[in-house]
Amino acid sequence: MTKLFPDGLSFSGYNTPSRIECDIYDLEVEGDVPPDLNGRWYRSGPDPQYPPYLGDDIYVNGDGMISMFNFENGHVDFKMRYIQTERWKAERAARRSLYGKYRNPWTDKPEVAGKSRGTANTAPIWHAGRLLVLKEDHVPMAVDPDTLATLGDFTWNGQLKSKTVTAHPKIDPVTGELLLFSYECEGDGSSPMCFLIEDKSGNLVKEEWFDPPYVGMVHDFAITTDYVIFPIFPTTMDPERLKAGGDHWKWDGSLPSWVGIMPRAGSTTDIRWFKVPTSCGFHVINGFNEGTIVHLDMMISKRNGFPYIGDIAGSAADPQDGVPYPTRWSFDMTSNAVDGGFSSKSLAPYGGELPLIDPRCVGRDYRYAYISMVDPERRILMAGPTYMGANMIGKIDLTTGEVQTYHGTDETSFQEGAFIPRGPGEDEGWYINIADRHDQNRSDLLIFDARAISEGPLATARLPIRLRSAFHTTWVPGV
Numbered sequence: 409m410t411k412l413f414p415d416g417l418s419f420s421g422y423n424t425p426s427r428i429e430c431d432i433y434d435l436e437v438e439g440d441v442p443p444d445l446n447g448r449w450y451r452s453g454p455d456p457q458y459p460p461y462l463g464d465d466i467y468v469n470g471d472g473m474i475s476m477f478n479f480e481n482g483h484v485d486f487k488m489r490y491i492q493t494e495r496w497k498a499e500r501a502a503r504r505s506l507y508g509k510y511r512n513p514w515t516d517k518p519e520v521a522g523k524s525r526g527t528a529n530t531a532p533i534w535h536a537g538r539l540l541v542l543k544e545d546h547v548p549m550a551v552d553p554d555t556l557a558t559l560g561d562f563t564w565n566g567q568l569k570s571k572t573v574t575a576h577p578k579i580d581p582v583t584g585e586l587l588l589f590s591y592e593c594e595g596d597g598s599s600p601m602c603f604l605i606e607d608k609s610g611n612l613v614k615e616e617w618f619d620p621p622y623v624g625m626v627h628d629f630a631i632t633t634d635y636v637i638f639p640i641f642p643t644t645m646d647p648e649r650l651k652a653g654g655d656h657w658k659w660d661g662s663l664p665s666w667v668g669i670m671p672r673a674g675s676t677t678d679i680r681w682f683k684v685p686t687s688c689g690f691h692v693i694n695g696f697n698e699g700t701i702v703h704l705d706m707m708i709s710k711r712n713g714f715p716y717i718g719d720i721a722g723s724a725a726d727p728q729d730g731v732p733y734p735t736r737w738s739f740d741m742t743s744n745a746v747d748g749g750f751s752s753k754s755l756a757p758y759g760g761e762l763p764l765i766d767p768r769c770v771g772r773d774y775r776y777a778y779i780s781m782v783d784p785e786r787r788i789l790m791a792g793p794t795y796m797g798a799n800m801i802g803k804i805d806l807t808t809g810e811v812q813t814y815h816g817t818d819e820t821s822f823q824e825g826a827f828i829p830r831g832p833g834e835d836e837g838w839y840i841n842i843a844d845r846h847d848q849n850r851s852d853l854l855i856f857d858a859r860a861i862s863e864g865p866l867a868t869a870r871l872p873i874r875l876r877s878a879f880h881t882t883w884v885p886g887v
């Protein structure tokens with residue numbers, strides 16, 4: 409018998425832990441799943457195995473759960489499994505939670521001192537024939553792509569020196585390389601960052617360490633054909649605070665943001681750091697460069713929007729300041745200014761998160777972005793890590809500024825979707841996402857023609873269970 413989960417927003421309503429591992433063969437489908445839509449959609453998210461022994465916890469600290477939709481000749485099958493991390497195995501054996509606060513090993517039970525704290529709960533990535541699940545405070549975990557069985561820590565046969573790897577690597581669609589970075593490379597409470605490259609065959613061919621302007625959360629980065637972009641925002645870590653049992657992260661609005669830009673042909677010693685206004689960003693939409701003009705398209709808010717990341721000065725936040733908007737930041741690499749000739753431009757009037765693009769456009773000029781958005785004129789339901797579920801899917805046309813939208817019912821929120829290429833056109837393909845049916849305590853998989861999202865889904869695959877909000881997803885084409 410385990411104790412009840414607490415009543416907090418991370419554990420109630422649509423965020424109630426599911427703890428379900430299952431196989432569902434041939435989901436019920438309304439409409440027709442396109443028969444040429446073949447492949448697998450992997451999703452990663454947190455799903456706590458046991459209630460937190462400290463009494464409450466934050467959404468992002470849950471054990472990693474991976475799920476897979478298998479699309480095959482018009483049929484869709486579903487599978488979901490826990491990632492069996494060292495932490496998951498220790499707590500399963502003890503039948504209770506043993507780990508304390510998010511990214512603070514000084515709050516753990518003595519019996520797990522020194523053991524791995526990785527949860528593998530953030531993002532799946534498919535590259536060089538491997539399925540890895542990533543969480544930015546740990547090394548990747550390898551997972552069997554067919555059974556979803558956990559294969560263990562992945563360190564390129566021990567070659568990796570960093571103890572952490574980002575959950576947001578980028579695959580260059582032309583070179584086939586996987587570009588990655590790490591922060592807090594020596595583990596929680598440390599300061600170095602590094603830049604990594606896995607070549608198209610799966611070999612780790614570069615690991616270069618460097619020091620950021622300050623130690624802040626670096627959740628995502630961008631690549632272009634000629635540059636790598638590291639945005640640093642003042643959601644800051646203090647090792648002394650950690651040792652005293654405090655929170656890993658605090659927002660420090662007294663600090664500027666910084667953007668480090670490195671030529672891909674160079675090394676981390678060539679990074680130029682540009683000082684830009686205080687702001688917060690988690691997810692990159694894309695990056696590209698026109699000669700020496702470098703563009704970073706990113707979801708940007710005025711300050712950190714996570715309700716459980718406190719302000720270092722203790723000041724109350726305006727929730728509106730935490731809403732991220734799609735924004736283009738541009739820099740001129742020939743500028744000698746401290747901000748690199750920085751300019752900022754809004755890309756759409758709606759806030760949201762979890763942006764995605766056609767994967768064939770990563771690092772290149774592009775036209776379309778898909779974002780799980782929040783329409784403030786409609787009902788907003790509690791779901792996911794910020795407790796503010798997206799109530800609209802938006803497709804932005806960056807050429808015309810038009811935003812094509814799809815709303816669900818007043819009882820529906822959305823998660824992170826995926827774009828699946830079909831033909832050569834940038835939006836010639838399908839867009840898929842999960843609809844959270846709050847009134848039915850279950851979920852649907854929606855399949856759209858990406859060119860006509862506002863017309864509604866071509867097909868809806870019904871799940872008899874609720875899929876707790878995942879963080880990130882990846883599509884692996886079938887053969």
Ligand SMILES: [Fe+2]
Nearest residue numbers: 627691879880
């Ligand atoms: Fe993320």
